[in-house]
Amino acid sequence: MYDQYIGHDIKAYAGYVKDEHDLLACSSGGIATALSRLIIERGGYVAGVTYSSDFMEAKYEITNTLEGIEKFRGSKYVEVQKGTIYKEIQTLLNDGNTVLFFGLPCVVAALRSYLKKDYNHLITVDLICHGPTLSQVHKDYITYLTNKYDSKIVEFSVKKKMGSWTPGYLYAKFDNGKSFCEQFYHTEYGYGFSVLAKKSCYSCSFRGNNRTGDIMIGDFWGANKADKFWNKNGVSSILVHTPKGNDLICSLKDIELYETSFERIVEQNPNIIHPRSVRVEKKKFEKLLFRKGLFYAVKHSRRLGTRIKGVIKKIRKNSARV
Numbered sequence: 001m002y003d004q005y006i007g008h009d010i011k012a013y014a015g016y017v018k019d020e021h022d023l024l025a026c027s028s029g030g031i032a033t034a035l036s037r038l039i040i041e042r043g044g045y046v047a048g049v050t051y052s053s054d055f056m057e058a059k060y061e062i063t064n065t066l067e068g069i070e071k072f073r074g075s076k077y078v079e080v081q082k083g084t085i086y087k088e089i090q091t092l093l094n095d096g097n098t099v100l101f102f103g104l105p106c107v108v109a110a111l112r113s114y115l116k117k118d119y120n121h122l123i124t125v126d127l128i129c130h131g132p133t134l135s136q137v138h139k140d141y142i143t144y145l146t147n148k149y150d151s152k153i154v155e156f157s158v159k160k161k162m163g164s165w166t167p168g169y170l171y172a173k174f175d176n177g178k179s180f181c182e183q184f185y186h187t188e189y190g191y192g193f194s195v196l197a198k199k200s201c202y203s204c205s206f207r208g209n210n211r212t213g214d215i216m217i218g219d220f221w222g223a224n225k226a227d228k229f230w231n232k233n234g235v236s237s238i239l240v241h242t243p244k245g246n247d248l249i250c251s252l253k254d255i256e257l258y259e260t261s262f263e264r265i266v267e268q269n270p271n272i273i274h275p276r277s278v279r280v281e282k283k284k285f286e287k288l289l290f291r292k293g294l295f296y297a298v299k300h301s302r303r304l305g306t307r308i309k310g311v312i313k314k315i316r317k318n319s320a321r322v
């Protein structure tokens with residue numbers, strides 16, 4: 001079934017960082033953080049994604065410190081501002097520095113095309129990608145939380161682990177000491193993420209054998225208790241495309257690493273091969289999002305079945321409180 005894709009990856013692994021506290025602070029198995037630490041310890045630079053100080057946008061930054069990579073932890077499910085990152089990476093590479101770059105597959109391809117040549121000391125890691133949502137969804141939700149709690153956000157995550165890997169939670173901590181936590185896919189943000197992505201994501205060509213990083217990482221969604229690599233706090237899937245990528249993965253310290261197969265990884269993660277499909281609500285949701293904002297758009301484009309489930313949930317919640 002997957003014959004045409006086998007052979008593109010030189011190795012397939014499942015893995016996670018050993019330290020439980022560390023693992024709970026990462027999105028999947030923490031392999032991105034482990035790779036970043038290794039490069040910093042070797043004197044290199046890491047380019048990754050963080051939120052702006054007001055959490056209104058996600059943006060690229062580059063660092064050569066262990067403190068600097070801390071804020072890269074966690075998936076940012078929104079379009080990312082690139083700023084001058086490609087230029088900065090080019091300058092560092094031309095000066096002989098090692099650079100580890102994290103990006104969605106199309107962004108890794110864009111960096112390669114900007115650089116116009118291969119560098120031995122550039123390592124690229126692409127994330128398995130279902131497509132980020134639009135900035136409007138993110139900004140409307142941050143504005144809603146800031147107004148509701150009448151306080152600045154000091155910590156924000158769309159994939160917070162509340163004691164285990166799944167389900168993921170949307171979590172915000174505020175300057176006034178309060179916090180907000182709800183299952184991500186039960187929030188308006190989660191709905192926006194599942195219904196609306198950039199136009200190019202619906203016909204994404206960075207699939208199958210057109211994956212351009214040295215290493216691809218993501219969630220190992222098919223992992224379960226019967227697997228020797230199971231960990232309830234998170235497991236990463238790792239597809240290695242180049243010997244350079246494999247050397248780096250095999251040099252990681254403080255992780256558990258198990259060989260597996262491409263078929264096993266893709267089984268529950270079809271996003272590696274196929275682009276997302278268009279949901280029926282997308283058109284209406286997108287139109288309302290820009291005219292009336294996220295909350296109105298969710299309320300008026302959710303399908304009837306989902307709306308009824310929402311009402312039942314609310315009634316149950318209220319009666320449980322009495």
Ligand SMILES: Cc1cc2nc3c(=O)[nH]c(=O)nc-3n(C[C@H](O)[C@H](O)[C@H](O)COP(=O)(O)OP(=O)(O)OC[C@H]3O[C@@H](n4cnc5c(N)ncnc54)[C@H](O)[C@@H]3O)c2cc1C
Nearest residue numbers: 026027028029030031032033048049074075076130218219
């Ligand atoms: C928009 C989006 C869609 C995704 N869709 C899927 C999917 O369908 N299936 C799947 O298995 N995995 C998906 N992932 C990947 C998954 O959510 C994790 O990001 C990945 O497994 C890394 O986990 P980790 O524990 O190793 O990372 P951590 O150790 O927590 O570190 C996170 C790393 O991700 C980088 N990062 C965060 N957000 C972005 C971003 N927007 N663009 C580029 N780099 C970023 C950071 O720089 C950091 O290096 C998606 C990620 C994103 C951002």
Ligand code: SF4
Nearest residue numbers: 105106129131201204
């Ligand atoms: S789905 Fe494709 S086009 Fe969209 S962000 Fe991911 S890699 Fe890029």
